[in-house]
Amino acid sequence: MSTRDTDWDGVRLHVVTGKGGAGKTTVASALALALAAGGKRVLLIEVEGRQGIAQVFDCPPLPYEERKIAVAPPSETQPGGDVYALVADPESALLEYLEMFYNLRHAGMALTRVGVMDFVTTIAPGLRDVLLTGKAAEAVRRKSGGRPVYDAVVMDAPPTGRIGRFLNVTSEVSGLARVGPIRNHADTVQRVIHSPETAVHFVTTLEEMPVQEAVDGIAELRGMAGGGIQVGGIMINMVRPLELDPGQLRAAAAGSVDEHELALGLKAAGIDDSVRLAADLAAELTEHAVTAVGQEQQRRRLAEPGTPRYELPMISDGIDLGGLYRLAAALRDQGAA
Amino acid sequence: MSQEHSEPAAPRREADGAQGERAGRGGPQAGGRQHRNLPVAPPLLDVDRLIDDRRTRVIVCCGSGGVGKTTTAAAIGLRAAERGRHVVVLTVDPARRLAQSMGLTSLDNTPRPVPFTEAAGDDQARGGTPGGSLHAMMLDMKRTFDEIVEAHADPDRAAQILANPFYQSLSSGFSGTQEYMAMEKLGQLRRADEWDLIVVDTPPSRSALDFLDAPQRLGRFLDGRLIRLLVVPAKVGGRAYLKVLNAGFGMVTGVLTRVLGAGVLRDVQTFVSALDTMFGGFRERADYTYRLLRAPGTAFLVIAAPEPDALREASYFVERLAQEGMPLAGLILNRVHGSPAARLSAARSLAAAETLQAADNGSAAEGSADYGSAERGPHALAIAALRLHAERMQLTAAERRVSEHFTTAHPHVPVAKVPDQADDVHDLAGLRAVGDSFRSP
Secondary structure, eight states, rough: OOOOOOOOOOOEEEEEEEESSSOOHHHHHHHHHHHTTTTTTEEEEOSSSSOOHEEEEEEEEOOOSSSEEEOOOOOOOOOEEEEEEOOOOOHHHHHHHHHHOOTTTTTHHHHHHTTTTHIIIIHHHHHHHHHHHHHHHHHHOETTTTTSOOOOOEEEEOOHHHHHHOHHHHHHHHHTSSHHHHHHHHHHHHHHHHHHTEEEEEEOOOOOHHHHHHHHHHHHHHTTTTTTEEEEEEEEEEEEOOOOOOOHHHHTTOOOOOOOHHHHHHTTTTTTSHHHHHHHHHHHHHHHHHHHHHHHHHHHHHTOOOOOOOEOOOOOOOOHHHHHHHHHHHHHHTTTT | OOOOSSSSSOOOOSSSSTTOTTTTTTTTTTOSSSTOOOOOOOOOHHHHHHHHHHTTTEEEEEOOTTTTHHHHHHHHHHHHHHHTEEEEEEEEEEOHHHHHHTTOSOSSSSSSEEOOOOOHHHHHTOOOTTTTTEEEOOOOHHHHHHHHHHHHHHHHHHHHHHHOHHHHHHHHHOOOOOHHHHEEEHHHHHHTTTEEEEEEEEEOSSSSHHHHHHHHHHHHHHTHHHHHHHHHHHOTTTTTTTHHHHHHHHHHHHHHHHOOOHHHHHHHHHHHHGGGGGGGHHHHHHHHHHHHHHHHTEEEEEEEOSSSSHHHHHHHHHHHHHTTTOEEEEEEEEEOOOOOOTTTHHHHHHHHHHHHOOOOOOOHHOOOSSSSSSSSTHHHHHHHHHHHHHHHHHHHHHHHHHHHHHHHOTTTOOEEEEEEESSOSSSSHHHHHHHTTTOOO
16 A cells, blocks of 8 residues: 555645644644654644644644654554644744744743833734744754655645635735845745645535635636645545435425325334324435535535545544544545645 | 614524524424533623624634634624614635625725615514614735835835835735734724624634734834844944844844844844834833723624634633633634434434335335336435435534533533534625524523
């Protein structure tokens, strides 16, 4: 399996975005596990300070520190890989940056005292973003003994509505800094993000608003100055299997369910009150069908951008580590990793 | 209850989410057995009473992203208008279809009338009162910021500020500007006093709490020490100020210059000194809005979906509102699933599906299936229905568990549940359907 092709072989920075509620953090985590399979080393970065990764992996809140949080399961032929996690906050990233480039870590206290930290991390537009994307770019480029420290970096990025601005580092900062060190830093980050080594994946459910946001977001990234940013896959999350064939589905959506047939089935299964129950279950079938027909429409819309799509099953009893592994396996089976 | 219904209100669903949600379509209610697990039952949130109460002047809808905040705000606005209130809905980032659903091709920084016509027959049933009106507007944060500047500075100075590169980034990019400007707009609408109810849909913040914090953060920045520090050189001129200030401050500007570059610092300084005269105004406006949020006519509604993340955010928000002394009306739980056949448990449903599947497999093996499709056994439809039902019952149970967690932690917070809509909401009828779940008990 180690030499098999995946859809994103050359990509080392996987940026995962999606509408709030679509399962962005879960899918980013599953993708990290999937990429780690086969003895790889993967860093999963969170940038929004929600401690979502810690919740997904059910571990205590994570610090600003690269820490191993999971292993990808080994197979018969290969060892398991490692997933590390980092919660990047702009303030820590700034202190690290000051230390790395200016040996100025001790300045942090004074900066905090007069409100520079507030300024840089929440107020100065773009600076916050460049610090966070900068951290991811640094992890991608970091080497030890001539080879990269991480085979891949997965970033649980801001939601679709903000992803364009978040990644459009240079133009964000250029409003602020036309020249100077921050600008140089931004340019470096920009090169990584615009390279073929970076891909932005969109997580969506089959609902109208998330799909619309994904389609808009894809267009936005492709249309960006400098040749755009590579769009990765569309991860269709929380897909429920269809229980009816297409003909039945259309009929049920139109409100036509054979209640008599249903009642006979219920009776055969030994259920009392089969006639009234059949009427109620028919109502449920119709709702399911209406939803399913709407979802089919959304699926067609997601095909329009022409980028690979991956379907991830609904894990109905809550995501635990087992559920994550299932999603990771689904991503690998479909060639996303 | 201030409203009379010409027909009995639909039976109010209890806290037990496993009941029929769609009145009229569901079968007989499974009365009597719903409390066998002694679910934690929160008080019911009576949204109709809230919107019928003329003393309610501002309703703030908050919650994390993706929980249906905008839709809820619009549905509340529409319902209140149909019940005779003069309503303006202030939304921050509506989906295009939602704007269309309100009959608006586009929304800008000005309240636009929403043409809603009540179906005459429904009017009574809905408990509607004629004479209401509905406006909607979408926040344009840059425009709003510009207006503040224009209102507080003389024309020359205003032009100078508006042209400053740092101001341009700040007014369109600062992560808290949207929150701040939403609050500012709310204050303006309240002062204008043209509407008797303002419904605010808060910005899609990464965390619900940003909404309360961001305005203060901007305020703190604008009259904080950093600003004063930055203003000094522009006022004093030259670098003499370094002697006046202590060494720590000098070092800070030194670091800023090295990291940001001198050009950035100059833009910020120019901006800040131009804005200097407006600081008092900013602080005053922020304080006014903050006081407004704590006033008796304001009600906060926390919106969530019955999912762990959304309810965790809701929990934080509830605690935070209590800390700030802000009036919480309750929690609206969106997209709650239910079943008209809740009397059939998931386990029994699955078992029945398996029984039928085994029977179908048996008859297929005997080659006796005379049904058209080879894959489709005689009980295919019932099997599908039973599996779907089991899945829905599991989902319902999971939703109930997470909402019970919330209620255990906040037993006094009233809750209103909005049933999941099979189709996406994108017209007035859809908004009305959502609004119907706010019917008083």
